[in-house]
Amino acid sequence: MSKISAAITAVGAYVPEFILSNAMLETMVDTNDAWITSRTGIKERRILKEDGKGTSFLAIRAAKDLIQKTNLDPKTIDLVIVATATPDMKAASTASYTATKIGASNAFAFDMDSACSGFLFGMSSASSFIESGRYKKILLIGADKMSSIVNYKDRATCIIFGDGAGAVLFEPNAEGLGLQDEYLRTDGSGREFLQATYGGSSNAMTHEVLDNGGHYAFQEGKTVFKNAVFNMADATAKILDRNQLTNSDVQWLAAHQANKRIINATAERMGLEAEKVMMNIEKYGNTTSATLPLLLNDYETQLKKGDTVIFAAFGGGFSWGSIYFKWAYTKTIN
Ligand code: UT7
Numbered sequence: 001m002s003k004i005s006a007a008i009t010a011v012g013a014y015v016p017e018f019i020l021s022n023a024m025l026e027t028m029v030d031t032n033d034a035w036i037t038s039r040t041g042i043k044e045r046r047i048l049k050e051d052g053k054g055t056s057f058l059a060i061r062a063a064k065d066l067i068q069k070t071n072l073d074p075k076t077i078d079l080v081i082v083a084t085a086t087p088d089m090k091a092a093s094t095a096s097y098t099a100t101k102i103g104a105s106n107a108f109a110f111d112m113d114s115a116c117s118g119f120l121f122g123m124s125s126a127s128s129f130i131e132s133g134r135y136k137k138i139l140l141i142g143a144d145k146m147s148s149i150v151n152y153k154d155r156a157t158c159i160i161f162g163d164g165a166g167a168v169l170f171e172p173n174a175e176g177l178g179l180q181d182e183y184l185r186t187d188g189s190g191r192e193f194l195q196a197t198y199g200g201s202s203n204a205m206t207h208e209v210l211d212n213g214g215h216y217a218f219q220e221g222k223t224v225f226k227n228a229v230f231n232m233a234d235a236t237a238k239i240l241d242r243n244q245l246t247n248s249d250v251q252w253l254a255a256h257q258a259n260k261r262i263i264n265a266t267a268e269r270m271g272l273e274a275e276k277v278m279m280n281i282e283k284y285g286n287t288t289s290a291t292l293p294l295l296l297n298d299y300e301t302q303l304k305k306g307d308t309v310i311f312a313a314f315g316g317g318f319s320w321g322s323i324y325f326k327w328a329y330t331k332t333i334n
Contacts, residue, residue: 041260116315166293
């Protein structure tokens with residue numbers, strides 16, 4: 001009996017309408033378009049403005065986009081995983097709410113948080129459930145409302161992050177397409193360099209903390225940058241090496257969109273031409289768990305059945321890794 005592999009068979013996405021441009025940020029903090037563009041590659045990001053709408057709003061829209069594009073019956077979905085670092089609430093999962101709102105009434109659902117590596121690690125989890133034969137349709141959503149934890153007075157973080165969501169459907173594949181291999185790692189000693197410190201179980205949210213902006217995310221950009229460059233390049237090199245792949249075997253690099261310079265360094269280490277590097281950071285900034293599915297959504301019509309896609313991510317935790325994937329369908333343009 002041939003082994004079941006786990007393939008992505010559909011993609012959907014949603015970004016909020018409000019555009020926060022570099023020009024607008026120039027009026028909010030001491031920064032400028034030239035600095036942001038040259039240091040990060042970002043031109044604008046999307047922000048979910050409406051009060052009372054959280055990450056589930058983005059996740060539901062992305063899932064509905066996928067459902068509507070593919071005529072998927074949501075009742076056939078077995079499991080909904082929402083990768084997010086900004087859940088709606090602390091103790092009620094964003095995934096359960098999302099699953100119910102999209103009509104996935106025969107599914108169970110849970111959240112996964114591994115910061116910017118959340119979607120990558122979610123790909124591994126979703127694939128394992130499919131490969132084991134236990135479930136047949138898994139909706140993996142990467143969604144983050146980063147604007148809920150960004151301090152718009154801190155120029156080191158507010159220029160980078162944006163809000164958005166992307167969704168993919170994982171299904172069994174009999175042709176050996178889908179996830180081929182993965183190299184995933186974490187290093188908890190890195191958490192001091194990128195974190196939202198307060199409001200969890202270690203450090204309570206007090207009036208004083210709140211007054212001092214302690215509920216916002218903090219990052220020591222330079223340290224995170226260095227670790228991201230090294231580890232994303234290292235993980236992709238390891239994946240290529242152990243699968244005896246060279247740059248000419250790879251059609252696409254789908255790398256977490258945190259900084260154009262980090263993505264280019266990874267592509268350079270792989271010896272990949274710019275045309276093979278998926279890039280949309282200029283439009284959305286760093287949407288944390290949503291960057292990878294937003295890339296797939298933007299490039300869906302260019303992807304061909306059998307294409308080799310190398311995924312890579314690095315994020316808080318620290319967490320990072322790379323996945324070797326074979327794309328399972330060619331989308332016909334109507
Ligand atoms: O997605 C999860 C992981 N996150 C990442 O991968 C992000 C990794 N880090 C980065 O992308 C970069 O470190 C940043 C974009 C955050 C910062 O870029 P950098 O090139 O590392 O800048 P820096 O922090 O070393 O600062 C260089 C200079 C400093 O000025 P001095 O000390 O040289 O005079 C900063 O004060 O740039 C200054 N600076 C800014 N200037 C204008 C820092 N932020 C800004 C800004 N506008 N927004």
